[in-house]
Every structure is written in C-alpha cells, then in structure tokens.
Amino acid sequence: MSSLSLVFIWLDRRSGNLPGGNQKLKEKFRKLLSPIRQFDKPNSCLDSIELSLKDKCVFFLTSDSFADEEFLKKIASIPNIYRIYIYDQQGNGYQFDDANLIKKLGSERIIQFDEQLYKQILLDLIKIYSKESDQAGQGKQAKELLESAVKLINTIDDKDEDLQQLEKYLLTRIGYLK
Template sequence: MSLLSLVFIWLDKCIGNLPGENEKLKEKFRKLLLPIRQFDKPSSCLDSIELSLKNKCIFFITSNSFVDEEFLKKIASLSNVYRIYIYNQEGNDYQFTDTNLIKKIGLERIIQFDEQLYKQIILDLIKIYSKESNQSRQAKELLKSAVKLLNTIDDKDEDLQDIEKYLISRIHNLK
C-alpha cells in the first residue's frame, strides 16, 4: 500500500450544509496529506466506496446521525474499509453484534471529542505504516511519515512520546 492509496470518507448530515461545521477537525486531517471525501447521503457514499474507491484503503468516519448497524455492516464488509470511526458528540451508547463491524470499530473508535478522534486516527495510521515498513522498500519513507503525523499532535502523552522514540530508532536502523 502506498501513502496515496489512503482516503478518508466522512459521512455526516451537516457536511456541505452548515458552514464551519467540524472545520477545525477537517483542517487537521488535511495536514495529514490524505484526501477527505465528504458525503451527506449513505447511498452515494456506499456507491463511491464500492465503485470508484475500490482500490483505496478507506478510513470511514461518520456521526451519530448515520449510526445504523445494518448500514455500518455493509461498510464493514467491504475489504477496502480499514477502520470505521463514530464521531459520537452526543455520547450515545452503541452496542453492535456483527463481529466484522466490531473488529473495524472497536471501543477506541467511538469517540466524543475531536482531539481524541484525531489521535486515534494517527495511531491507526502509524500501525499501518509500521506494518508496511516491515514489508516495503519504502520503509524509511513510511516511518518518517508516521513521525510527521505524531508531530501534528499538540499534547503528546508519555505513550505517544515512546512511540515516537521507537519510530525514530527504526528509521535510524534502516539503511
């Protein structure tokens, strides 16, 4: 997988309708140098993922308004959807039964606050880059990208600092 094959899909009723809605968070995503495709209708979103984005690795983000287990099961069943995030600003309690959906969401990806959402996406990207660097000629580039992503987080806790040190040591060990 190359860095160019990653795409964010953001499905939200407010996208495109309300000026300024989640703009701060979307601006941070743009710093990741990954495209953000925005949708406000589940059917057009699903069609786009299945047809025009089938060769891309998808990070799917949605809000409370589109948290329907049947729809999310369809999204989770697509092999090109790597992770599903629920931007849960209302603090709803979600219980899913589909194992594939649970695997792609996990408890850590139902998130109330924008900084937590951003941080979790960074951690997931780092996992992809680290895994790919074990199998790729582009290892150094991927690991440098992972460090660059970490540096976009304003408040790094001890775990993030340890991840950064680990990534830098791996970069230095590569020829």
C-alpha cells in the same frame, strides 16, 4: 500500499461548508489524510466506496445521525474499509453484534471528543505505515514510511507520554535502517 492509496471518507449531515460543518476538525484531518471525501447521504457514500474506491484503503467516519447498525454492517462488509469511526457527540455508547463491524470499529473508535478522534486516526495510520515498513525490509522505502509516521506524530502539539514513546520507538527503528 503507499500514502496515495489511503482515503478518508466522512459521512455527516453537516458535511460541506454549512455553519457547524466541523471545518476546524476537517482541517486537522487533512494533515493526516488528504483529500477528505465528504458525503451527507448514505447511499451516495456507499456507492462511491463500492464503485470508485476499490483500490483504496478507506478510513470511514460517520456521526451519530448515520450510526445505524444495518448501514454500518454494509460498510464493514466492504473489503477495502480499513477502519470505521463513529463521532459520538451525543454519548450514545453504541453496542454492535456483527463480528466484522466490531473488528473494523472496536470500542476505541467510538469517540466523543475531537482530540481523541484525531489521535485514534493517527495511531491507526502509524500502524499502517509501520506494517508497510516491515514488509518493505531494510531499504529506503521502509525508512520513508517510518519517517512519514513520525511526521504524523509531529502534527500533535501536546504529545502525551504514549505518543512520545511511540515517536522514540519509530526514531530508533529509523536509525537502524540504511
């Protein structure tokens, strides 16, 4: 999987260029994954994922207004959905029973604040790049994947200790590659 096979889907009633449409957050996300495909209707979003994004690894974000368990179970059942995030601005504290949904969502992906959401998506992307690097072996492709992961970390101005340690680890791995 290359970075070209990753796609970010954002389902939100305030999608687009409407006032309050989360433009600053979208600009930050474009540093991680571009393009961002935005939807404001669940059915058109679901159809797009099922029909035109079969060969993509999908990061799916929705807001409180579309965090219905039945709809999210449908999303989670799609094989190419890698992660599901809920931007929980209202602090609803969601609880779900579906095992597949829980696997793709997890409690760390129900997030109330922009910076936490950005960091979690970044960490999930780094996991993908690291895994792909492991599969690529010791060559140029492995090094490029790890370098891409380091570039993602560098999109954060104020790195916490965990990110600093992760960056050091990745740089050490890069140093051992040809």
